[in-house]
Amino acid sequence: MSQDNVELFTKYLRGERQYSEDTIRAYQSDLDELRRFLAETGRESALENVDHLDVRVFLSYLFDHGDGGRTIARKVSSLRSFYGFLYNNGKVIQNPFQDVQLHKAGKHLPRYFYEQELTKLFDQVATDNSALGIRNQLLLEILYDTGARVSETAGLTLGEIDRGPRVVHITGKGNKMRVVPYGKYMEHALDVYLKTVRPALMKNAKRSHDNLLVNKNGEPLSASGIEYVLKQIAKKAGITQNVSAHMFRHTFATDLLNNGADLRNVQALLGHSSLSTTQIYTHVTRENLQESYRNFFPRA
Numbered sequence: 001m002s003q004d005n006v007e008l009f010t011k012y013l014r015g016e017r018q019y020s021e022d023t024i025r026a027y028q029s030d031l032d033e034l035r036r037f038l039a040e041t042g043r044e045s046a047l048e049n050v051d052h053l054d055v056r057v058f059l060s061y062l063f064d065h066g067d068g069g070r071t072i073a074r075k076v077s078s079l080r081s082f083y084g085f086l087y088n089n090g091k092v093i094q095n096p097f098q099d100v101q102l103h104k105a106g107k108h109l110p111r112y113f114y115e116q117e118l119t120k121l122f123d124q125v126a127t128d129n130s131a132l133g134i135r136n137q138l139l140l141e142i143l144y145d146t147g148a149r150v151s152e153t154a155g156l157t158l159g160e161i162d163r164g165p166r167v168v169h170i171t172g173k174g175n176k177m178r179v180v181p182y183g184k185y186m187e188h189a190l191d192v193y194l195k196t197v198r199p200a201l202m203k204n205a206k207r208s209h210d211n212l213l214v215n216k217n218g219e220p221l222s223a224s225g226i227e228y229v230l231k232q233i234a235k236k237a238g239i240t241q242n243v244s245a246h247m248f249r250h251t252f253a254t255d256l257l258n259n260g261a262d263l264r265n266v267q268a269l270l271g272h273s274s275l276s277t278t279q280i281y282t283h284v285t286r287e288n289l290q291e292s293y294r295n296f297f298p299r300a
Contacts, residue, residue: 002047005032016056030078037061048092051082051140055096072206073102110280112250117239118144124237131197132216134228139213139221141186141246146170147252147270150245154223156212161190172271180269253281 013019026277035047037058062072080097089097108139113121125136141151151172166187167179175187198214205218213221221229226245234243249270256266267278 002035004049005086005091008089012085014224026074027078027082030075030210031082033075034058041245048086050096051094052096055100059100060257071103072078076100076102084293110250110254112254113247118251120237120239121233121243124135124233131200134189134193135201136220136233138186138189139226140233140248141182141189142168142213143248145182145186146180147249149249150226151225153245154213154221154226157210158212159210161212163187163190170271173273176271176273178268178271250271250281253278257281273275 004103008068010024010028013024014021015052019027031047034050038047038050038054041057041061058145059076062075076097080095080100083092083095083097086092111140111268122137122140123261125133125140128136139153141148142148142156146168148156148168148170151173152172155171156168162169165181166183167181170178170180172178198212201216202218204216205214211219211220213226215221215225223245230243230245234241253270256269263278263282264275266281267275270278272278
């Protein structure tokens with residue numbers, strides 16, 4: 001029955017919709033992939049019996065096999081059209097792809113560090129006890145502990161570090177101030193850096209300033225300088241992918257939510273003016289839950 005309906009759909013595309021042969025082959029390829037998926041996962045049901053659960057698992061399958069957002073959106077569109085055709089012709093009682101909601105094409109989920117990658121970066125700087133190595137230890141702690149943007153990190157001043165309650169006063173977009181706590185690892189890194197490293201580096205400075213992070217000449221470490229430093233650390237750590245300061249911000253938010261933080265608290269810590277901006281991280285954590293389900297639940 002499935003093949004008969006596929007042929008009917010093909011004739012509809014060719015005759016009534018007047019699609020090109022290349023477009024028709026793309027539709028057929030998407031239907032073939034769904035059929036292979038049903039067979040490989042033990043779902044021996046015909047295409048006509050696909051339900052909403054099958055659709056959800058199929059979408060996870062596409063994601064796991066490396067399909068990008070645009071590719072998945074195109075396949076969903078093809079399959080929605082196929083099942084819409086069957087529904088309109090009384091061949092199925094529902095279109096299981098009708099209510100599938102995807103992110104807009106091109107709106108990618110933020111790339112964040114996996115635990116192993118983060119460990120490699122911190123282990124790399126921990127082995128370097130030079131002045132710049134100790135500064136880099138503090139740099140990583142600031143980025144990960146506070147989720148600060150690279151521009152905010154570069155602009156941090158000595159007066160914005162309140163070591164009593166262990167909080168940082170961060171000046172964000174629109175000169176909005178937010179207060180972010182930091183942990184014991186950053187506290188230790190600050191202690192070493194402020195006592196020994198920064199005073200030594202400041203001897204090379206041509207002018208006095210209160211920027212927290214400085215380069216080898218005692219001048220403020222710029223945002224582009226931070227990005228360069230991170231790329232060098234990643235290279236030495238054996239991480240081949242492109243690394244940026246913003247990935248620490250993504251990791252900060254993702255780890256908070258994965259460990260039970262309230263979304264509005266994360267919004268405040270990130271300095272987002274709108275909750276909708278923060279909500280993209282809930283998709284990341286939802287994928288983490290889905291992956292755990294698929295990996296560990298015996299009937300997944």
